[in-house]
Amino acid sequence: MGSEGEFKLPVLDFSREDLKPGTTFWLSACKSVREALEECGCFVVLYYKISDEVENGLFGCLKELFDLPAETKMRNQYEGKPLKGYVGQHPQIPLHESMGIDEGTTPQGIQTFATQMWPNGNDQFCKYVLEYAKAAEELDRAVARMIFESYGLLKYYDSYMGSTSYLLRMLRHTAPQEPEPKLGFVAHTDKSFTTILHQNHVNALEVETKDGIWITVDFSSPTSFVVMAGDALTAWSNDRIKAPNHKVVMRGNETRYSLGLFAFNRGILQVPEELVDEEYPLQYKPFEHLGLLNFTYSANLKAYCGV
Numbered sequence: 001m002g003s004e005g006e007f008k009l010p011v012l013d014f015s016r017e018d019l020k021p022g023t024t025f026w027l028s029a030c031k032s033v034r035e036a037l038e039e040c041g042c043f044v045v046l047y048y049k050i051s052d053e054v055e056n057g058l059f060g061c062l063k064e065l066f067d068l069p070a071e072t073k074m075r076n077q078y079e080g081k082p083l084k085g086y087v088g089q090h091p092q093i094p095l096h097e098s099m100g101i102d103e104g105t106t107p108q109g110i111q112t113f114a115t116q117m118w119p120n121g122n123d124q125f126c127k128y129v130l131e132y133a134k135a136a137e138e139l140d141r142a143v144a145r146m147i148f149e150s151y152g153l154l155k156y157y158d159s160y161m162g163s164t165s166y167l168l169r170m171l172r173h174t175a176p177q178e179p180e181p182k183l184g185f186v187a188h189t190d191k192s193f194t195t196i197l198h199q200n201h202v203n204a205l206e207v208e209t210k211d212g213i214w215i216t217v218d219f220s221s222p223t224s225f226v227v228m229a230g231d232a233l234t235a236w237s238n239d240r241i242k243a244p245n246h247k248v249v250m251r252g253n254e255t256r257y258s259l260g261l262f263a264f265n266r267g268i269l270q271v272p273e274e275l276v277d278e279e280y281p282l283q284y285k286p287f288e289h290l291g292l293l294n295f296t297y298s299a300n301l302k303a304y305c306g307v
């Protein structure tokens with residue numbers, strides 16, 4: 001059960017300022033990002049980059065997408081790549097459906113996906129999804145830079161970003177239509193470095209705190225996003241930042257649409273030597289990030305690349 005009131009995720013306000021490295025605002029934001037991630041593994045961020053037109057267009061297009069026949073949606077497949085294709089009609093989580101776009105922040109990636117769904121293309125879909133994905137990518141890049149900078153490790157940022165690619169997942173959770181809350185998506189940690197989440201007005205995301213308390217995250221406003229650490233960031237940070245357990249629990253009678261932008265590194269990630277000391281002895285060997293994606297579900301990060 002999600003709890004109300006007492007426990008809330010940190011909320012960082014990035015909406016009033018242009019995110020420019022070096023400004024006073026930027027420096028204080030670096031500190032807040034690190035504190036929030038070390039404390040909770042995620043935070044809510046206010047970010048005004050998406051216009052009402054794009055927001056409404058985007059969720060309209062997601063409805064149109066998920067309203068397609070199941071056999072059409074099943075065309076969303078990426079050979080040999082797990083977690084990217086269509087998921088739906090799963091007996092354990094019947095409310096859940098999702099689809100993925102590889103290279104989901106590029107016009108080509110989105111176009112390829114759209115022509116699989118609509119043989120004649122869908123310009124509206126491509127336009128709104130691209131505008132959304134670009135804004136979310138910009139937010140992710142800024143946050144990643146803040147993370148590196150907050151540990152004094154900016155020198156590694158360019159090489160990290162140079163081999164980062166983005167997977168965009170679009171999700172629909174239908175309403176349970178019954179008084180009891182119902183599981184929409186099972187508890188897990190993300191395998192990404194960082195994840196940016198956005199949703200329509202229906203709250204359902206629950207995050208587990210360090211103390212084992214599940215809190216419902218309110219990011220129902222069009223300007224709210226969730227920034228979440230994934231397992232790769234846990235490893236890179238040598239366990240300073242813990243990827244939080246989270247799940248989707250549906251209540252009420254409204255359909256929820258959400259989007260996750262997952263940052264993956266195509267190369268090898270390793271704990272920077274600066275993050276190894278007496279308090280934090282080395283926990284992870286260098287690892288291929290995409291390998292972690294193939295490896296997990298049944299096993300965990302420590303089993304994949306623990307020292």
Ligand SMILES: O=C(O)CCC(=O)C(=O)O
Nearest residue numbers: 171190197205248258260
């Ligand atoms: O829909 C959400 O808010 C979260 C989805 C999620 O956790 C995931 O796709 O990994």
Ligand SMILES: [Fe+2]
Nearest residue numbers: 188189190246
């Ligand atoms: Fe997740």
